[in-house]
Amino acid sequence: MKDTLLDGSLEAAVAALRARTVGALELTEAALARIERREPELNAFITVTADDARRRARAIDSGRVPSSLAGAPIALKDLFDVAGIPTTAGSRLMATNVPSADSAIAAAVFTAGAVNVGKTNLHEWAFGVTTDNPHFGPTRNPWAPERIPGGSSGGSAAAVTAGEIFGSIGSDTGGSIRIPASLCGIVGLKPTYGRVSLRGAIPLAWSLDHAGPIARTVRDAALLLQVTAGYDAADPVSVDVPVPDYLAEIDDGVRGLRIGIVTGRFMERLGPADRATADVAAAVQAAVDVLAGEGARLEDTELPRSDELQTTQLFVIGAEAGAFHKDRLTAHRDGYGADVARRIDTGLTRTGTEYALARRTRDELRRAYAMVLNEWDAILLPTTPTTAPLRDGEDAVAAAARLTAYTSPFNLTGLPAISIPCGFDTSGLPIGLQLVARPWAEARLLRIARAYERATRWHERRPS
Amino acid sequence: MKDTLLDGSLEAAVAALRARTVGALELTEAALARIERREPELNAFITVTADDARRRARAIDSGRVPSSLAGAPIALKDLFDVAGIPTTAGSRLMATNVPSADSAIAAAVFTAGAVNVGKTNLHEWAFGVTTDNPHFGPTRNPWAPERIPGGSSGGSAAAVTAGEIFGSIGSDTGGSIRIPASLCGIVGLKPTYGRVSLRGAIPLAWSLDHAGPIARTVRDAALLLQVTAGYDAADPVSVDVPVPDYLAEIDDGVRGLRIGIVTGRFMERLGPADRATADVAAAVQAAVDVLAGEGARLEDTELPRSDELQTTQLFVIGAEAGAFHKDRLTAHRDGYGADVARRIDTGLTRTGTEYALARRTRDELRRAYAMVLNEWDAILLPTTPTTAPLRDGEDAVAAAARLTAYTSPFNLTGLPAISIPCGFDTSGLPIGLQLVARPWAEARLLRIARAYERATRWHERRPS
Numbered sequence: 001m002k003d004t005l006l007d008g009s010l011e012a013a014v015a016a017l018r019a020r021t022v023g024a025l026e027l028t029e030a031a032l033a034r035i036e037r038r039e040p041e042l043n044a045f046i047t048v049t050a051d052d053a054r055r056r057a058r059a060i061d062s063g064r065v066p067s068s069l070a071g072a073p074i075a076l077k078d079l080f081d082v083a084g085i086p087t088t089a090g091s092r093l094m095a096t097n098v099p100s101a102d103s104a105i106a107a108a109v110f111t112a113g114a115v116n117v118g119k120t121n122l123h124e125w126a127f128g129v130t131t132d133n134p135h136f137g138p139t140r141n142p143w144a145p146e147r148i149p150g151g152s153s154g155g156s157a158a159a160v161t162a163g164e165i166f167g168s169i170g171s172d173t174g175g176s177i178r179i180p181a182s183l184c185g186i187v188g189l190k191p192t193y194g195r196v197s198l199r200g201a202i203p204l205a206w207s208l209d210h211a212g213p214i215a216r217t218v219r220d221a222a223l224l225l226q227v228t229a230g231y232d233a234a235d236p237v238s239v240d241v242p243v244p245d246y247l248a249e250i251d252d253g254v255r256g257l258r259i260g261i262v263t264g265r266f267m268e269r270l271g272p273a274d275r276a277t278a279d280v281a282a283a284v285q286a287a288v289d290v291l292a293g294e295g296a297r298l299e300d301t302e303l304p305r306s307d308e309l310q311t312t313q314l315f316v317i318g319a320e321a322g323a324f325h326k327d328r329l330t331a332h333r334d335g336y337g338a339d340v341a342r343r344i345d346t347g348l349t350r351t352g353t354e355y356a357l358a359r360r361t362r363d364e365l366r367r368a369y370a371m372v373l374n375e376w377d378a379i380l381l382p383t384t385p386t387t388a389p390l391r392d393g394e395d396a397v398a399a400a401a402r403l404t405a406y407t408s409p410f411n412l413t414g415l416p417a418i419s420i421p422c423g424f425d426t427s428g429l430p431i432g433l434q435l436v437a438r439p440w441a442e443a444r445l446l447r448i449a450r451a452y453e454r455a456t457r458w459h460e461r462r463p464s
Numbered sequence: 465m466k467d468t469l470l471d472g473s474l475e476a477a478v479a480a481l482r483a484r485t486v487g488a489l490e491l492t493e494a495a496l497a498r499i500e501r502r503e504p505e506l507n508a509f510i511t512v513t514a515d516d517a518r519r520r521a522r523a524i525d526s527g528r529v530p531s532s533l534a535g536a537p538i539a540l541k542d543l544f545d546v547a548g549i550p551t552t553a554g555s556r557l558m559a560t561n562v563p564s565a566d567s568a569i570a571a572a573v574f575t576a577g578a579v580n581v582g583k584t585n586l587h588e589w590a591f592g593v594t595t596d597n598p599h600f601g602p603t604r605n606p607w608a609p610e611r612i613p614g615g616s617s618g619g620s621a622a623a624v625t626a627g628e629i630f631g632s633i634g635s636d637t638g639g640s641i642r643i644p645a646s647l648c649g650i651v652g653l654k655p656t657y658g659r660v661s662l663r664g665a666i667p668l669a670w671s672l673d674h675a676g677p678i679a680r681t682v683r684d685a686a687l688l689l690q691v692t693a694g695y696d697a698a699d700p701v702s703v704d705v706p707v708p709d710y711l712a713e714i715d716d717g718v719r720g721l722r723i724g725i726v727t728g729r730f731m732e733r734l735g736p737a738d739r740a741t742a743d744v745a746a747a748v749q750a751a752v753d754v755l756a757g758e759g760a761r762l763e764d765t766e767l768p769r770s771d772e773l774q775t776t777q778l779f780v781i782g783a784e785a786g787a788f789h790k791d792r793l794t795a796h797r798d799g800y801g802a803d804v805a806r807r808i809d810t811g812l813t814r815t816g817t818e819y820a821l822a823r824r825t826r827d828e829l830r831r832a833y834a835m836v837l838n839e840w841d842a843i844l845l846p847t848t849p850t851t852a853p854l855r856d857g858e859d860a861v862a863a864a865a866r867l868t869a870y871t872s873p874f875n876l877t878g879l880p881a882i883s884i885p886c887g888f889d890t891s892g893l894p895i896g897l898q899l900v901a902r903p904w905a906e907a908r909l910l911r912i913a914r915a916y917e918r919a920t921r922w923h924e925r926r927p928s
Contacts, residue, residue, distance in 0.1 A: 206824050236824075236831040319816030323824070326817055350816030352783030353790055359823070360670050360700075360787070367700040 002030035007462060010072055010166035010220035017070035024057040024071025028115050031073035035117065035164045041145055043137045044159035046078045046088055048118040056115045067113025068227055074109060075165045077156050078119035079126055080211070081200040082106045089202040090122040090152075092135040093328065093335040103200025104232050105169050105211055112227035120168055121155030122176075124337045126204045127321060127344070128152060128396045129179050129403045134337035138391055141184060142463040143429055147388040150180030150403065152204075156214045157184040161463065167215040167224050173204040174317060174400070175383075175407025177212050178419040182383035182432025185421040185458070187221045187449070188214045190407075192439045193414030194239030196225075197232035205320035206237070207359075208313075208411040217459055218420060218450040222246040225442060244443050254294045254451040257444075259435075260301030260372075261288055262381040266409075269306045274402045276385040283423035283431040284382050290455050291380075296448070301379060303409070304368045308361055310401070313408045315358035318347025339396035362412050369413040373438035378448050381406055383419040383432030406434060416442045420449045421458040430458075466494035471926060474536055474630035474684035481534035488521040488535025492579050495537035499581065499628045505609055507601045508623035510542045510552055512582040520579045531577025532691055541620050541634045542583035543590055544569045544675070545664040553666040554588040554616075556599040557792065557799040567664025568696050569633050569675055576691035584632055585619030586640075588801045590668040591785060591808070592616060592860045593643050593867045598801035602855055605648060606927040607893055611852040614644030614867065616668075620678045621648040625927065631679040631688050637668040638777060638864070639847075639871025641676050642883040646847035646896025649885040649922070651685045651913070652678045654871075656903045657878030658703030660689075661696030669784035670701070671823075672777075672875040681923055682884060682914040686710040689906060708907050718758045718915040721908075723899075724765030724836075725752055726845035730873075733770045738866045740849040747887035747895040748846050754919050755844075760912070765843060767873070768832045772825055774865070777872045779822035782811025803860035826876050833877040837902035842912050845870055847883040847896030870898060880906045884913045885922040894922075 002022060005013055016022045032050050039045060053073065060071035076082060079089045081099035083106075088094040102110065110116070121139045123131050131154025132138040139154040141147040142161040149158040153170030157180030160168055170177040172190040181188025189212045196211040203209055213224035226247070231240040267276065276284070292298050325344045329336060336344070373379065384403050410417040415436050422433035433452070437445040453459055466486055469477055480486045496514050503509060517537065524535040540546060543553045545563035547570075552558040566574065574580070585603045587595050595618025596602040603618040605611040606625040613622040617634030621644030624632055634641040636654040645652025653676045660675040667673055677688035690711070695704040732739065740748070756762050789808045793800060800808070837843065848867050874881040879900050886897035897916070901909040917923055 206820075206827070233831065233835060236827040315816070319820040320824075323817040323820040348815075348817060351812075352779070352814030352816055352819035353787040353812060355816035355819045356670075356783040356787040360784075363670070363700040367697065371697060 002026055003034065006030055006034055006163040009217045010215060010223060011217070013072045013166055014070045017072060018066065024060040024115060025054060027071065028053050028057040028073050028117065031117055031165060038162050038164055041140060042142060042158050042162055043139050044120055044155040044162065044164060045075065045118045046121050046136050047085060049085055049116065052085070053115050053117040060113055060115065068223065069109065069113040071113055071115055072166045073117045074114045074167050075116060075118045075120050075156070075159055076106060077122055077153050077168060077170045079122065079171060079202040080105045080169060082116060085119060087202060089126065090124040090133050090136060091335065093332055099200065101200065104197035104235065105201065105228055108228045109169065117165060120159055123152035123154065124340045126152040126171055126173060126176060127340045129175065129400045130391065130394060130396050131155060132391055132396065141388050143185065144388065146390055148183065148391050148394065150183035150388065152176040153214060154180045157181055157186060157188070160214050160216060161186050167213055167220055169211055169224065169228060170214045171201060172210045172212060172411065173208045174313060174404040174411055177214060178383050178407050178417060178434060179403050181214055181419040183388040183430065185430025186214065186216050187218055187418065187420050189221045189225060189418045190410065190416065191225060191229060191442050192416045194237050196228050197235040197238050199232055199235045203324055205317040207320060208317055210411065218446055218453045219247065219250060222250055222446045241440050246443050246446055249443055250446050250450045252447055254291055254296035254448055257296050257377040257448060259291060259296050259298045259448065260376040260379040261298055262303060262379050263300045264302040265306040266303040270405050274385060274405065276382050279425035280382045280385060280431050284433060287422045287433045287452060288380065291452055294451050294455055301372065301376065303372060305365060308365065309409045309412065312358045312361045312365065313412050315350055315354050316362060319350040319355040322347035322350065343397060366413045369415060370438060373415060377444050378435045378437045381434050383407060383434040387425045387429035387431060410436050415439060416445050418445050418449050420453060423458055466490055467498065470494055470498055470627040473681045474679060474687060477536045477630055478534045481536060482530065488524040488579060489518060491535065492517050492521040492537050492581065495581055495629060502626050502628055505604060506606060506622050506626055507603050508584055508619040508626065508628060509539065509582045510585050510600050511549060513549055513580060517579050517581040524577055524579065532687065533573065533577040535577055535579055536630045537581045538573060538578045538631050539580060539582045539584050539623055539629045540570060541586055541617050541632060543586065543635060543666040544633060546570045546580060549583060551666060553590065554586040554597050554600060555799065557796055563664065565664065568661035568699065569665065569692055572692045573633065581629060584623055587616035587618065588804045590616040590635055590637060590640055591804045593639065593864045594855065594858060594860050595619060596855055596860065605852045607649065608852065610854055612647065612855050612858065614647035614852065616640040617678060618644045621645055621650060621652070624678050624680060625650050631677060631684055633675055633688065633692060634678045635665060636674045636676060636875065637672045638781060638868040638875055641678055642847050642871050642881060642898060643867050645678055645883040647852040647894065649894025650678065650680050651682055651882065651884050653685045653689060653882045654874065654880065655689060655693060655906050656880045658701050660692050661699040661702050663696055663699045667788055669781040671784060672781055674875065682910055682917045683711065683714060686714055686910045705904050710907050710910055713907055714910050714914045716911055718755055718760035718912050721760050721841040721912060723755060723760050723762045723912065724840040724843040725762055726767060726843050727764045728766040729770040730767040734869050738849060738869065740846050743889035744846045744849060744895050748897060751886045751897045751916060752844065755916055758915050758919055765836065765840065767836060769829060772829065773873045773876065776822045776825045776829065777876050779814055779818050780826060783814040783819040786811035786814065807861060830877045833879060834902060837879060841908055842899045842901045845898050847871060847898040851889045851893035851895060874900050879903060880909050882909050882913050884917060887922055
């Protein structure tokens with residue numbers, strides 16, 4: 001029964017925990033058993049903190065304070081500090097980096113009653129999309145172990161997909177929450193820039209980094225966003241905007257809402273080999289039909305200045321990642337994987353002029369996108385142009401360019417974006433639908449995603 | 465009588481114009497006559513647009529629509545576009561740059577009924593503080609023609625001080641509104657970053673540039689801010705924050721307001737030769753006593769991370785100015801003055817890494833300063849450590865480092881700051897008092913400045 005609960009929603013688990021149908025320790029033991037069973041294949045975790053999890057679960061079982069997560073097992077991507085446990089950021093150079101304080105994210109989920117069962121695997125330093133980690137081994141896609149789970153939050157997505165945990169908090173600098181959610185057939189939400197504190201998180205690129213939930217249902221993602229969103233003066237880019245009740249309108253449906261279907265140059269700017277496959281395009285078209293059937297008003301729309309997106313993102317991420325890694329890469333080049341070292345080396349060649357122009361272009365893009373988004377409740381497009389690629393033979397840098405093409409523009413522009421499952425390709429691999437809204441409109445995004453989810457069964461299908 | 469009006473406030477001129485005691489054309493002719501008389505010495509203007517001014521004045525005289533500036537003569541710093549008139553930015557390379565549309569600033573003041581009599585001189589490309597312009601000649605300080613008026617908005621400040629115009633809009637990237645206001649004994653206000661649109665203004669450094677009023681009284685500055693403040697979607701860094709009525713609380717006094725006196729490392733970080741002179745320190749101390757006498761509660765305060773300010777400002781301004789000028793400087797090096805070319809050359813050496821770290825440090829400083837400002841209605845310090853230096857013998861780059869030391873931190877942090885006259889040194893040169901408030905609190909700043917002004921007579925003293 002506990003094991004069955006593991007494949008249900010976080011929300012159902014919280015209900016069972018609150019009703020004391022199951023105890024936090026019982027459920028934690030079930031999760032730890034699932035982890036023990038699945039990890040040899042999946043390798044979704046860098047660190048499993050069984051004793052710490054049991055301690056937290058016992059405290060919750062013996063406590064009387066109701067909390068919103070009520071003892072449900074989760075795990076954090078291994079670039080968020082949890083006091084007393086190493087934060088590796090997916091690098092063996094950080095194996096002895098044991099923080100003394102919780103990150104804002106960790107403090108928030110612990111306060112909400114989550115039981116942390118470990119730290120999940122990621123692309124080294126979060127700088128890539130394969131999660132083929134040279135230090136801690138590759139995470140495998142639960143749908144097809146020879147395929148990547150996406151990244152950089154690949155461990156989080158694989159663990160959530162396989163029912164090892166009910167949810168995770170990942171980070172997203174160019175798509176690192178949404179891409180693995182897409183390739184694993186689950187839900188990933190990148191909130192508005194500044195919505196969730198990054199205090200105590202290891203940066204990839206300060207001006208593009210976002211933290212957000214990875215979960216199996218839209219309501220679960222809302223629940224995790226609810227406990228982690230909010231202003232934090234200690235994060236210099238956290239923004240003081242009121243946090244709404246994300247569940248208040250989530251089941252209100254889409255009747256009358258206006259949704260723009262992204263078409264034109266934005267979708268076509270990649271080489272023909274890198275565009276959305278026929279399976280992906282068909283699944284997204286079917287999703288359009290579902291939303292229309294639910295009463296949404298859908299029309300084609302275009303996004304401006306598409307040819308400037310890739311360079312701007314590359315220059316910003318390159319200069320900022322270069323700034324963070326320069327000294328360490330110089331001192332410990334042999335401690336870096338080849339693809340990450342190559343990307344940092346490229347970043348280090350950026351001049352101040354190039355980065356300054358990229359920052360200015362980014363300010364302009366942010367405004368231009370906001371103007372478009374003001375016209376719509378959300379816009380809609382695929383999350384990734386393809387389903388999960390094979391791990392072998394995939395070049396990590398090329399994969400990043402292709403798989404981030406539809407996601408990274410919303411890091412540059414700081415807009416909230418969600419990926420939800422919308423079908424399967426002819427090989428049985430999941431396809432992700434991406435919805436994007438205006439700044440701070442996560443609640444609207446969740447409402448549309450939830451309406452789609454309610455009208456479909458894709459989220460119920462799990463890998464065998 | 466018209467000539468006497470020219471030495472009064474903008475507010476008094478507007479009242480006279482509304483009462484039809486004087487006509488817009490009459491007052492404009494008086495201003496043009498004053499300009500003709502004073503320009504041979506002052507050289508405050510790059511372009512005088514007499515015909516255009518007369519045309520606008522006639523239209524106002526014949527119109528029936530009341531407007532807030534009612535036909536008062538003003539002039540814009542020559543980096544704000546006015547349709548049909550060259551925008552030189554103080555460079556002869558731009559002598560044929562004739563815009564077809566008004567800048568946001570120009571459109572705003574024209575809509576409010578201002579009569580533009582010309583474009584004021586500035587430090588070449590706004591990149592310096594002497595306004596010793598190699599192409600259009602030096603602007604002279606109305607208090608002492610052998611001295612600099614400060615800059616880069618030196619022409620605006622000299623013209624306002626000499627009664628050639630009632631007010632001007634300048635720009636401020638490291639102090640370019642406040643420094644000339646301080647050295648000329650008038651009022652200069654740099655609003656919060658994003659408060660006034662920079663559409664149609666030639667940039668110096670996008671992330672540090674601010675536009676704001678230069679005037680002879682605090683209420684006049686408020687009047688000019690009122691007509692220019694507001695969100696503009698066409699300026700990508702304009703922020704959508706409601707604009708209050710800046711005159712509503714301006715005369716409410718300072719009883720009970722908390723004002724922090726900046727002390728410690730922030731004031732001491734410069735070399736001993738570059739710190740506030742005894743005259744400046746004494747005048748600021750006397751201002752503290754005046755404000756205390758008016759009922760304000762004043763206490764010492766310190767600002768954080770003072771040793772990081774200079775480098776951060778230099779790296780940001782250097783990389784951004786470098787980005788804007790790189791191609792032009794390469795193609796037309798002989799069209800640049802020596803000091804500006806030297807500063808751009810230095811800016812071009814900045815790496816992407818240096819600029820990225822500076823931007824991150826700046827985000828942290830902005831938050832750290834906001835935390836301090838949350839404790840105070842305003843903080844108080846000198847605007848410039850010295851009064852106006854002699855033009856000859858002054859190295860422009862060294863002058864910029866010294867004269868911006870107390871102003872540029874509030875460009876980095878985007879905080880609103882005002883300079884008001886607070887006395888004279890033993891040579892009879894004006895001294896400026898600077899007040900700084902939390903983001904968007906220009907109204908509070910104006911109220912404190914106005915209370916001080918009302919309690920003193922410094923603003924009434926004019927150069928002979």
